[in-house]
């Protein structure tokens with residue numbers, strides 16, 4: 062049994078015990094055994110963290126972008142050096158396969174720090190010519206203290222995706238990881254200090270909704286960036302409105318993946334698997350509604366089922382494992398409940414969908430349904446588990462209407478060998494991120510985020526800079542003041 066060290070807060074450059082000495086214990090999803098004790102933050106802890114972040118603001122913002130960028134780049138190098146150790150902790154904390162965390166999670170966090178380390182020196186305003194006697198300039202300034210609130214599916218990646226652009230722009234941050242996965246945020250904070258980040262620029266408050274609510278309500282916080290469920294997003298936006306905070310919302314989805322009859326079958330099957338079974342299906346952008354051209358349906362389902370049957374479910378620390386454990390017993394039961402509902406409501410279960418036999422943790426066999434009805438619960442709701450619903454279609458207009466018939470709009474994918482159709486379809490899809498002939502690829506250079514109820518704002522790419530800065534307009538007079546009043 063692996064029991065990790067306590068996870069306190071990290072405030073003003075050092076670990077900090079919770080003011081009220083309240084703690085909670087997380088469980089290892091793969092075994093159900095206790096994993097780590099984490100501080101249960103409250104308003105007093107949030108006050109301390111916001112005070113440290115406010116104190117650090119002026120000096121951090123006064124550094125040049127290149128100086129800030131150098132520190133972020135150093136942090137990226139340290140993250141990469143510590144990849145294997147952090148990947149192991151991430152796997153223990155989340156239940157996801159080490160085969161993923163060792164090549165994706167830490168690497169994606171490092172990519173982000175490196176990218177914004179490079180971008181920091183070129184963040185700039187604008188100069189506007191107003192004739193010979195005046196000009197204007199627009200300063201791009203940091204917002205101040207930003208709050209980051211994370212989900213549990215990609216803990217270190219989410220922390221880095223929020224911290225890197227915020228810090229590059231000269232803001233400071235208080236980050237609250239999900240109470241389900243408290244283990245790696247403190248390591249990121251330590252790495253920042255090792256990289257030369259001044260104390261107080263990046264702080265971590267552990268805890269659950271109580272700490273999150275205190276952060277969102279805090280008058281010293283200028284912006285909240287959330288990764289979480291749509292319902293949480295609504296509550297946080299409403300609470301942030303009390304003090305008119307900026308918000309970025311990275312929320313849930315029920316994204317469509319459309320496979321036309323002329324698609325490359327092997328690639329389409331690979332993408333559908335990646336779009337549903339990676340991290341046990343606990344990925345916000347997953348393409349869980351797989352629309353397949355009726356002509357291709359039988360061949361597609363056969364190939365998909367044959368490959369899905371080969372997936373190895375089990376110990377996430379085993380490098381051979383493809384499918385790990387769901388985050389909690391409650392979530393496992395919720396996912397199994399959706400699968401039962403799919404069967405009851407008349408969808409055809411092709412493969413999987415049971416509790417994985419002989420394992421103590423919260424494992425579910427990847428499930429594939431074929432359904433004719435877009436109105437079924439499994440066709441409509443975000444399940445956030447390894448459950449794919451295949452929905453046959455007959456023509457392009459029909460499939461686009463069905464793909465867009467959802468309140469979500471995070472992502473979408475199209476598989477076809479017809480170039481014109483690919484771009485025509487993407488143009489009509491209501492989604493923040495689209496993939497043509499691939500799925501779930503999120504390079505740091507490209508903006509990521511949703512439309513409709515999947516979110517507001519963007520992470521990654523230079524677009525993120527817009528969401529972590531504000532503009533100051535300056536008019537400069539070079540001549541006399543033109544005044545209509547008598548001298």
Ligand code: NAD
Pocket residue numbers: 210211212213214215237238239240268269270272273274277288289290291293294296297310311312313314344345346443445471510511515516
């Ligand atoms: P969640 O909404 O339950 O929790 C997210 C975070 O919000 C946690 O840290 C939680 O403590 C905090 N929180 C909850 N209520 C709060 C409140 N009222 N005020 C302040 N903070 C509060 O989400 P989750 O279960 O951790 O994550 C799964 C969800 O996240 C899924 O819906 C998934 O689609 C979404 N997600 C989205 C993205 C994206 O980038 N779009 C990425 C990953 C996950």
